[in-house]
Amino acid sequence: MLSDLYAGSLADAARRLESTPLKLVEAQALARPPALDAMIALAPSSQIKVLAEVKRASPSKGQMAAIQDPAALARIYADNGASAISVLTEEQKFKGSLQDLEAVRESVQVPLLRKDFIATEHQILEARAAGADIILLIVAGLPEADIARLMKFSSELGMTPFIETHSEEELKIALGLGAALIGVNARDLSTFETNRDLFGELVDLIPSGVIKVAESAVRNADDVAHYRRAGADVVLVGEALVTNDPAAMLRSFLQAGKY
Numbered sequence: 001m002l003s004d005l006y007a008g009s010l011a012d013a014a015r016r017l018e019s020t021p022l023k024l025v026e027a028q029a030l031a032r033p034p035a036l037d038a039m040i041a042l043a044p045s046s047q048i049k050v051l052a053e054v055k056r057a058s059p060s061k062g063q064m065a066a067i068q069d070p071a072a073l074a075r076i077y078a079d080n081g082a083s084a085i086s087v088l089t090e091e092q093k094f095k096g097s098l099q100d101l102e103a104v105r106e107s108v109q110v111p112l113l114r115k116d117f118i119a120t121e122h123q124i125l126e127a128r129a130a131g132a133d134i135i136l137l138i139v140a141g142l143p144e145a146d147i148a149r150l151m152k153f154s155s156e157l158g159m160t161p162f163i164e165t166h167s168e169e170e171l172k173i174a175l176g177l178g179a180a181l182i183g184v185n186a187r188d189l190s191t192f193e194t195n196r197d198l199f200g201e202l203v204d205l206i207p208s209g210v211i212k213v214a215e216s217a218v219r220n221a222d223d224v225a226h227y228r229r230a231g232a233d234v235v236l237v238g239e240a241l242v243t244n245d246p247a248a249m250l251r252s253f254l255q256a257g258k259y
């Protein structure tokens with residue numbers, strides 16, 4: 001499944017290259033104002049931080065929410081305390097787009113994550129050109145040397161690479177590469193099974209100074225408190241926000257993670 005997701009994203013990127021040549025994407029990326037500093041926005045504090053996701057659909061759940069106006073949803077997130085916003089731009093299974101990311105960029109001032117199956121410099125330039133400040137690199141999906149190269153490339157653009165892991169071995173790879181923003185995804189991207197305890201099982205391997213993100217499977221404020229007790233600095237939440245009242249949910253998450 002994961003390799004299919006990468007193949008789909010790369011095919012879509014190749015199609016976009018036919019109408020927008022790499023040199024133009026690069027010029028658009030370099031013309032953007034400097035990237036916002038995600039390491040400041042997501043830095044550990046006395047309160048858990050929320051990375052709120054714009055997520056219409058997923059391979060595991062199918063269609064979740066129509067989200068006709070992603071910019072309006074992002075404003076609700078930012079107005080109710082989200083420290084950063086994740087925009088799923090994958091088109092085929094998640095029904096997202098770079099246009100969603102551009103629209104969100106116009107509406108909020110918090111750092112934006114391009115959430116996609118990124119494997120090339122072209123996709124990173126597209127992310128920057130659309131206004132993203134953070135890009136996702138998934139250890140399960142990429143050879144270590146590619147992650148190292150793409151981390152360097154995104155950092156040179158002023159962006160923050162967010163490195164996603166799902167096992168001790170993957171975490172050691174992320175740490176070995178010097179990642180400063182690391183996620184432990186409760187969802188196994190091959191089987192879609194979720195394990196909310198995985199973050200707590202791995203977190204002690206992550207040194208202080210690295211921002212620790214608990215990703216996926218938050219259904220309610222109790223789950224946020226669970227991740228916070230385990231040591232999360234940040235929770236990444238999609239489904240629970242887009243299928244409920246996002247403002248009320250966000251406020252309850254921030255309240256639950258206040259220690």
Ligand SMILES: O=C(O)c1ccccc1NCC(=O)[C@H](O)[C@H](O)COP(=O)(O)O
Pocket residue numbers: 005053055058059060061185187189192215216217218236237238239240
């Ligand atoms: O969400 C999925 O089904 C999925 C399947 C395969 C690859 C990635 C997938 N999701 C990406 C994410 O990591 C989540 O959107 C994100 O962590 C938020 O998760 P949730 O709060 O459980 O919607």
